[in-house]
Amino acid sequence: MVLFRRLLGEVLRARRLEQGRTLRQLCADARVSLGYMSEIERGQKEASSELLGSICAALDVPLSEILSEVSDAVALEEAAVALRLRPVELRPVPARSRQPDGGVVASAA
Amino acid sequence: MVLFRRLLGEVLRARRLEQGRTLRQLCADARVSLGYMSEIERGQKEASSELLGSICAALDVPLSEILSEVSDAVALEEAAVALRLRPVELRPVPARSRQPDGGVVASAA
Numbered sequence A, B: 001m002v003l004f005r006r007l008l009g010e011v012l013r014a015r016r017l018e019q020g021r022t023l024r025q026l027c028a029d030a031r032v033s034l035g036y037m038s039e040i041e042r043g044q045k046e047a048s049s050e051l052l053g054s055i056c057a058a059l060d061v062p063l064s065e066i067l068s069e070v071s072d073a074v075a076l077e078e079a080a081v082a083l084r085l086r087p088v089e090l091r092p093v094p095a096r097s098r099q100p101d102g103g104v105v106a107s108a109a
Helices: A004-018 A023-030 A034-041 A049-059 A063-082 B004-018 B023-030 B034-041 B049-059 B063-082
Strands: none
Touching: A004 A034, A004 A049, A004 A063, A004 B049, A023 A034, A023 A049, A034 A049, A049 A063, A049 B004, A063 B063, B004 B034, B004 B049, B004 B063, B023 B034, B023 B049, B034 B049, B049 B063
């Protein structure tokens, strides 16, 4: 079963890393404990709607945008499950593997 | 603050009603108690990711589709909040007010 909290955690973590912020910095802004936030990012704890709102505010990203990204990630996993492939993981793409045309290559060989 | 669980509840309820199913029928399929499901639909309780998966399976709707609809509903509320308007409510559109071109009129006067 594709779990909402796991994909939500990955999307939130990716957003935080994009902003170059540490878990500690985000937690101070969102008024959530470091341990709890870490578990949310790893998909081990559910975030209440109020906390999710606080995290989005601390990230300065609309909740609708986060949910849209989670929806896309869930759709990819649903497709992967349908094809009996391994779950898709959201990973930041290293800058060096980006191509001038915006494309991405798996290796530079 | 726009609360995820409230919009999620509205989307789930709208989907169930579209299918002409009672709360009791859905609860039997999703293996959730009537009281709990009722609270989820009214946005009073958070649904765990596992339960959300079960409800989507019982509704035969991909989780990604539900999340996409919730994202759209949240975006509408965010816009309404930004404009200091009253919260938008998701209401089923009565069949008699649908127009042949797919449009909707507020009254038939």
